[in-house]
Amino acid sequence: MTTEQVDDLVDDAKVEDAAADAGQEQAKDGDKTVGVTDDAAKVADAAADADKGEGDKADDAAKPAFGDNWREDMAGGNEDIAKLIKRFGSPRGVAKALLDSQALIRSGKIKRDAPDPKDEKAMAEWRKEQGIPDDPTGYVLPEPVAKRLTDDDKPILAAFTEFAHGKNAPQSVIDIATEWYVANAEAVAEKQAEADRQAEEDAETELRKDWAHGEYKTNLTLGKRYIEQIPGLGANFAEARLPDGRLLGSVPEFIAWAADQGRQHFGDVTFATADGASRHAARKEEIEKIRDSDFERYEREGLDREYRTIIEKELARGK
Numbered sequence: 011m012t013t014e015q016v017d018d019l020v021d022d023a024k025v026e027d028a029a030a031d032a033g034q035e036q037a038k039d040g041d042k043t044v045g046v047t048d049d050a051a052k053v054a055d056a057a058a059d060a061d062k063g064e065g066d067k068a069d070d071a072a073k074p075a076f077g078d079n080w081r082e083d084m085a086g087g088n089e090d091i092a093k094l095i096k097r098f099g100s101p102r103g104v105a106k107a108l109l110d111s112q113a114l115i116r117s118g119k120i121k122r123d124a125p126d127p128k129d130e131k132a133m134a135e136w137r138k139e140q141g142i143p144d145d146p147t148g149y150v151l152p153e154p155v156a157k158r159l160t161d162d163d164k165p166i167l168a169a170f171t172e173f174a175h176g177k178n179a180p181q182s183v184i185d186i187a188t189e190w191y192v193a194n195a196e197a198v199a200e201k202q203a204e205a206d207r208q209a210e211e212d213a214e215t216e217l218r219k220d221w222a223h224g225e226y227k228t229n230l231t232l233g234k235r236y237i238e239q240i241p242g243l244g245a246n247f248a249e250a251r252l253p254d255g256r257l258l259g260s261v262p263e264f265i266a267w268a269a270d271q272g273r274q275h276f277g278d279v280t281f282a283t284a285d286g287a288s289r290h291a292a293r294k295e296e297i298e299k300i301r302d303s304d305f306e307r308y309e310r311e312g313l314d315r316e317y318r319t320i321i322e323k324e325l326a327r328g329k
Contacts, residue, residue, distance in 0.1 A: 071118065076101055124178060141180040146172040149181060155188045202255070209260040216262040232272030233265055239275075294320050 077083070080101055085092035098104045126133035134144065143149055149171045159167070167188060174184060221229055231299055238245050248259030297317045303306040308314055
């Protein structure tokens with residue numbers, strides 16, 4: 011209990027005692043009317059004083075702890091502080107913001123600037139705080155990313171992590187960047203594959219306009235075999251891309267040229283591969299043995315006509 015509350019109780023007691031004394035005096039002597047009246051007036055005055063005291067206390071309690079100019083008083087003429095305090099509606103809000111700021115600082119979520127790179131010990135401690143590994147190999151690729159990497163991707167990402175480490179990038183940056191990289195690479199590859207399929211279909215449509223139906227596959231084989239035997243290039247020649255993104259092997263004009271070169275070089279699709287040439291030679295030898303040993307069978311089974319075709323192919327080949 012406070013001193014003021016004790017004083018209030020004492021004043022109340024005095025009032026009650028004065029009222030009691032006045033009643034006793036009135037009972038003892040009804041003739042002392044003037045005295046009783048005076049005492050009653052005193053009681054009334056005491057009660058009024060008590061009420062006034064209570065009213066003053068109530069007025070004091072209703073008054074705010076700070077005046078209307080609390081922001082200016084708190085800023086003390088500092089404009090930066092004044093601007094900051096204007097964001098708050100009361101001194102209590104300022105105090106709460108200060109408490110929250112202290113808690114945030116202690117939590118370690120506020121990152122401090124990097125120290126002098128020459129101070130290796132300080133840099134090592136700082137990198138640890140920031141979630142940065144000691145060297146680029148310390149980064150861990152997210153599992154969904156690692157599963158989708160191709161052999162071509164690995165050296166690219168190795169170069170990226172080395173660059174990122176030089177920029178003091180935390181693990182979170184690696185997670186985001188590599189996820190974007192594989193997703194973008196897959197999207198680009200899918201788009202390119204679709205474009206390649208379309209170019210191949212367009213090339214077939216164009217070539218079939220000039221080539222007989224029965225010669226289409228033969229001509230493709232001749233062209234393919236011719237390209238494969240080009241020294242230093244081989245099949246990679248057809249995999250080259252033009253500025254418009256098409257594969258060279260999907261350009262109708264190039265395919266037709268390669269087929270013509272293959273026909274001139276091999277003479278016939280039979281000789282376009284080693285297996286084909288071997289089968290041709292073996293069949294020729296087999297028919298010749300039958301012809302020399304059983305001429306009737308040779309004619310009866312039509313081997314004479316097959317042998318003539320073999321010779322024509324060889325003549326077309328230039329043998």
